[in-house]
Amino acid sequence: MTLQLTVSPDFSPDHIAGWYVFNTWLQRKLGVRIHLELYDDFDSQRQAIAANKVDLIYANPYDAAMLVREKGFVAIAAPASKPDEAVIAVPADSAVQKVEDFRPGVRVAMTRDPDVNLIGMIMLEPADLKRDSVQASQVNSYVLVAKHLLLGKADAGFFLKEAFDDLSGPIRKQLRPLVTSQISVVRHVLLAGPGCSELHTPLTELLLGMQDNAADGGRVLSALGLQAWERQDQEDTEFMIDLMDTLMR
Numbered sequence: 001m002t003l004q005l006t007v008s009p010d011f012s013p014d015h016i017a018g019w020y021v022f023n024t025w026l027q028r029k030l031g032v033r034i035h036l037e038l039y040d041d042f043d044s045q046r047q048a049i050a051a052n053k054v055d056l057i058y059a060n061p062y063d064a065a066m067l068v069r070e071k072g073f074v075a076i077a078a079p080a081s082k083p084d085e086a087v088i089a090v091p092a093d094s095a096v097q098k099v100e101d102f103r104p105g106v107r108v109a110m111t112r113d114p115d116v117n118l119i120g121m122i123m124l125e126p127a128d129l130k131r132d133s134v135q136a137s138q139v140n141s142y143v144l145v146a147k148h149l150l151l152g153k154a155d156a157g158f159f160l161k162e163a164f165d166d167l168s169g170p171i172r173k174q175l176r177p178l179v180t181s182q183i184s185v186v187r188h189v190l191l192a193g194p195g196c197s198e199l200h201t202p203l204t205e206l207l208l209g210m211q212d213n214a215a216d217g218g219r220v221l222s223a224l225g226l227q228a229w230e231r232q233d234q235e236d237t238e239f240m241i242d243l244m245d246t247l248m249r
Contacts, residue, residue: 002033003055003196008188009042010060010113012166013141018223019058025220029206030199041140042112055193060084061186062114065241073191074200075237077207077229084188085161085181086119091149092176099126099179102156104133109145109154112138118247119181120158146171162225185240189232204231 005026007019016038023036034056039045046063048054049071059067061084067073090096102124110117121131137154139145142163148154150171161180164172190207192200210217211228221228 002035003199004048004053005034005036005056006045006048006054007036007038007058008060008063009039009045010111010116010142010160010163011058012163012225013143014166015223015225018220018225021223022220025217026206030202032199042114052195055196057191057193058188059191060113060115060188061240061244062118064189064191064237065244067191067193068237068241072194074194074197075232075234076190076192076200076204078187078189078232078236079226080228080230082162082187082226083184084115084186085183086116086123087159087161087164087180088120088123088178089146089149089157089159089164089175090155090178091152092174094155094176096155096178099124102127102129104129105135106133106156107135107137107154108156108158109137109139109148110158111140111142111145113158113160115186115244116158116160118244119183119186122247123179123181143167146175150174183243185236185243187240189237189240190229 005023019038020036023034027034037048039048049067057067064075068075088099096102106129110120124134137148139148142159145157145159146167149157156178164177192203207229208231210221
């Protein structure tokens with residue numbers, strides 16, 4: 001039997017190779033076959049989830065809620081000191097200095113990352129803006145969000161903070177973060193499905209000890225852009241899910 005591992009499509013392209021390194025390392029340590037499948041977008045990944053083609057997933061908070069409550073997945077671990085925060089950015093020369101300067105009809109570029117878009121819309125509320133008063137352009141990556149801003153096709157863009165920080169220096173210099181969320185408890189989590197329940201405990205122990213060996217697990221963490229994994233217990237997961245439900249209302 002080969003387990004299927006996937007990663008939320010909002011991860012940084014800089015870490016594609018890192019996930020393949022992680023997959024190889026995981027197979028060797030657990031002694032099981034694991035296939036890494038990276039999907040181009042959220043829709044195709046969710047189709048795979050619905051078809052029960054996913055056993056392990058590094059999931060964004062929005063999809064984590066569905067996976068835990070509807071598919072019986074269990075949270076194994078989360079990246080240490082790496083909460084999911086959203087950034088609203090504008091072109092560096094924009095006249096907009098604060099969220100309240102936006103007006104109905106503002107053009108916003110965004111990906112299909114549901115939790116980032118949710119937090120981004122919440123941060124627009126001081127300008128009394130709702131979805132029906134925003135001209136949203138959905139693109140496939142945060143690089144394209146930045147491109148829309150630089151080409152004058154959008155007035156503002158929603159970014160995952162990590163993705164914004166990973167933009168090249170020349171691009172970042174042409175953009176200006178207007179506001180950054182500070183929720184702190186919303187984050188990506190590594191989830192394991194019911195089809196590999198016997199691996200939940202060894203997988204947890206393996207991930208939590210990765211940083212203890214710099215030449216082995218530490219090298220893999222670095223390739224992923226992570227410092228360490230930390231335990232994500234059921235209480236933490238339920239709290240995050242309840243918070244996401246509250247934010248969506």
